[in-house]
Amino acid sequence: MAAARRGPVAGTRAEGREGRFFSWEEVALRTGRVAAFLQQRWLVIDRKVYDVTSFCQRHPGGPRVLCHYAGQDATDAFTAFHLHKTQVSKYLNSLLIGELAPDQPSSEPSKNQLLVKDFRELRSIVEKMGLLKPNSLFFFLIFLHIVLLDVAAWLTIWYFGTSVGPFFIGVLLFTTAQSQMSWFQHDLGHLSVFTKSKWNHLVHTILMAIVKGMTASWWNNLHFQHHAKPNCFRKDPDLNMHPIVFALGKKLAAELGMQKKKFMPYNYQHKYFSIIGPVLLVPFFQLSILYFSIKRKEWLELALIVTFNIRICLSYVPLMGFKYFMVYYWLSRFLESVWFIWISQMNHIPMNIDYDKNMDWMSTQLYATCNVDQSLFNDWFTGHLNFQIEHHLFPTMPRHNFSKVAPLVKSLCARHGMDYQCKPLLTAFRDILRSLKDSGEAWRDAYLHG
Known part of the structure; x- marks a missing residue:
């Protein structure tokens, strides 16, 4: 050159x-x-x-x-x-x-200059088709159903009391409301609910705090890094669990074994993932939010979080007492964590995990993500993150348009010989455990024989 x-x-x-x-x-x-x-x-x-x-x-x-x-x-x-x-x-x-x-x-x-050119042309087509414009009615209905679920949870306890049946129905409804709010705040964070960035930021800041008890700035800081370099070790914060709790990716796991490092029995990680992952996620979220907010002096968001805790306590403690409320609340948080970790990891852990190779944008996202089959249930249950490929390629695209752009993405992948992975929901869950087992065995082999 x-x-x-x-x-x-x-x-x-x-x-x-x-x-x-x-x-x-x-x-x-x-x-x-x-x-x-x-x-x-x-x-x-x-x-x-x-x-x-x-x-x-x-x-x-x-x-x-x-x-x-x-x-x-x-x-x-x-x-x-x-x-x-x-x-x-x-x-x-x-x-x-x-x-x-x-x-x-x-x-x-x-980089593949032709692929870069073709993807940028696809981006231009997407913009001309109006696929980056949100449908206000869609997101209004999404938020409305979250509010109804939240109110239904409280009404169940208020009307039927805290016997076993109503208690667990209330937990289920509250957990569902919180999980669906996770997907909705994700939409706001990606600027895909309103046409103006400032409205997305403002509503995200308020709702994330007073409805979920978390801070938008903390989420943005972590999640944008993930989208910028998905599955890139030391750049994607979603991989921070490696190697403290899990050995992720066969290459990184083998590297860990060669270094004779053993923080956990990684060859059993596919067995303890289902429990340890959600259990650790709850305190991690709570503590990291406080640490981040205090360090960055996000006092307004901290104050809004306080209003969330006051609202929840005033809503439920008079109905069930403090001890029952603690069980109700933290059981809901645990179940929400289970929901979140399986949905968020089914598209990434089974995919390529490595150091940053500085690939082009499309290759970076395709090698790190996969899709799950479309259905009304899958769309709702995952917050449309079953279209993870399209979401990563076009982060600001409203989720209701993922299915419209998917055929164009598939066509571009076929033209360049790229693997566009799409699988059933249960297969995606099983692939998490399969991948963890494979990387755990890679670690064990390198640890014992490397």
Whole structure:
């Protein structure tokens, strides 16, 4: 590849805007993890080169999302995450230091240029078809049914008392309301409920706190990283359970075994996943929310969480007493955790788990996700996350449009020989355990014989 004119080092951002050209090799050096004189973070969006070294800490989506793309092409990630790209151009303009040299390809030379081009054309088609526009009635009905479930849970206890039958019916209704609220807040976090970003952010902040007792900023910080680099170890926070509790992915598990590390008996992880996963998730969520909110000084969200706890206590304690309420509440949280962990992991744990290989956007998402068969029940039960492939390719797309874009995605996958996986719901659940068993055996073999 022809060498481009040398780019500026630290402190020359202003002059970089005036016709300064860079090569992909120069951009790739600015990851923030090399020699001191290169501790900069650059990324590329639409052939423009931006220095995000200082901006990372001020990035509304959290600093780590930008850091994960330092030294890489972030064009498709930027397009995927931002609902109104013109609104963020004012931030980009101040970070611009130059552009790729004319002899440089639009994305890294190592990537499939034709696939990148075809996916961006698909993105353009999706926008023209209006598939990124939400249906207000759909989301109103989703929220209404959550409210009705929540009210039904309280009415069951209020009218029938706390005998065994009504107690567990109340638990089931409350758990269902909370689980469905998880999917709805997920919609809000991805800016897919309202046409304006500010309304999605505002409603997300309020409902996440007063209906679920969690903070939107905490969720955004973790979840956007997951979408940016799914199944990429040390970049996807959903893999933080590796290797403390689970050894995920055969390659990483074998690596752990070669290092003679044994935090848990990983060869049995497919047996303890069903219990330990949900049990650990409840305190992890509660403690990490408090830690994150205090560290980031998210006092408003903490105050709203307090209103959630006051509301729940005032609603149920007078009806059943404090002890019964504790059982009712934490049993519901545990069941919700079971629901969440099986749905959230059925699309990812059975897929490729590795370090970041800096693949193109479509390949990154396809290798890390799979779909579950469509049905009215599956759509409702999973919050339409049975369309995980489409959701990851187009994070801001309203979920009611996933089925419409799926045939276009399948066609593009077929054209490029990519595997588009779709399976029955129970098979997806079974594949979680199968994958855990396989990676556990890979760890054991490497631990004993490596």
